[in-house]
Amino acid sequence: MTDTSKHHLPNTSKYHLPKGSSADGPYDLLVTPESAGWGYSGLRILTLKPGEAHALSTRDCEFLVLPLTGSCTVTTDGTAFQLAGRTGVFASATDFAYLPRESEALISSAAGGRFALPAARTGRSSLSARYGPKEGVPVELRGAGACSRQVNNYCLPGTFEAEQLLVCEVLTPGGNWSSYPPHKHDEARPGAESELEEIYYFEVDGGAQAFGYQRVYGTEDRPIDVLAEVRSGDTVLVPHGWHGPSIAAPGYDLYYLNVMAGPGQDRAWLICDDPAHGWVRSTWESQDVDDRLPFGENQ
Numbered sequence: 235m236t237d238t239s240k241h242h243l244p245n246t247s248k249y250h251l252p253k254g255s256s257a258d259g260p261y262d263l264l265v266t267p268e269s270a271g272w273g274y275s276g277l278r279i280l281t282l283k284p285g286e287a288h289a290l291s292t293r294d295c296e297f298l299v300l301p302l303t304g305s306c307t308v309t310t311d312g313t314a315f316q317l318a319g320r321t322g323v324f325a326s327a328t329d330f331a332y333l334p335r336e337s338e339a340l341i342s343s344a345a346g347g348r349f350a351l352p353a354a355r356t357g358r359s360s361l362s363a364r365y366g367p368k369e370g371v372p373v374e375l376r377g378a379g380a381c382s383r384q385v386n387n388y389c390l391p392g393t394f395e396a397e398q399l400l401v402c403e404v405l406t407p408g409g410n411w412s413s414y415p416p417h418k419h420d421e422a423r424p425g426a427e428s429e430l431e432e433i434y435y436f437e438v439d440g441g442a443q444a445f446g447y448q449r450v451y452g453t454e455d456r457p458i459d460v461l462a463e464v465r466s467g468d469t470v471l472v473p474h475g476w477h478g479p480s481i482a483a484p485g486y487d488l489y490y491l492n493v494m495a496g497p498g499q500d501r502a503w504l505i506c507d508d509p510a511h512g513w514v515r516s517t518w519e520s521q522d523v524d525d526r527l528p529f530g531e532n533q
Contacts (some may be wrong), residue, residue, distance in 0.1 A: 304347015
């Protein structure tokens, strides 16, 4: 019998980063293309105490400033964006700010908070710093039955313009599966699949004992094998291969932030289902969406 009271089951995978294991300086989490061993995707989690500020140099990356909890002001190039933020990731979607490459920004918070800083390395700088209003974030209910989940589509093609960065949040009610059927996006196949590296950052509602699971597995020619028990603050890296399911244990709602980027110049998000499990999509037609969705203020 598995003892889920332990903070983590044994996991030697370099792709599972337990909370605190990748902290650096002011960041609770620091994932760069270099630390991940790939080329484009990055993520930082920043906690600010009341009255604190943090200077961010974007260098060769574009960034979002995305409040997880709390509000902040993002000042760059003489413009200040006031982010109202939110009380928590299950409460509502949030407003956010976009920072292009080669920017200098100051993130300050009068009351304190926690802020995600998704990033993508890019060689282009055609866009300016911009504010993303909460009301402009499409909130999608995806799947049905035990595969029901909510997706907050912040920075995807058709929702918010960026050079290469793709960002969304997925909220899964306790007992449900998301990122399912398992899918991949590690080959450039025009019209069928994009080549994208992906980061999953997790939070789980229900206290220190709350947990979920994340699966990543490879193709025959590119093996990878991850089955991670995840807690709030954990991260899983997906360099390639099939990923899913993301499993919310009964009684514990699961949140994850997805950050994606890759070498493609058309900024497309195209996925390919694992053919062994893709048939599951057809079962949703006869099922209702979980009535616990959407979460919080999105109801």
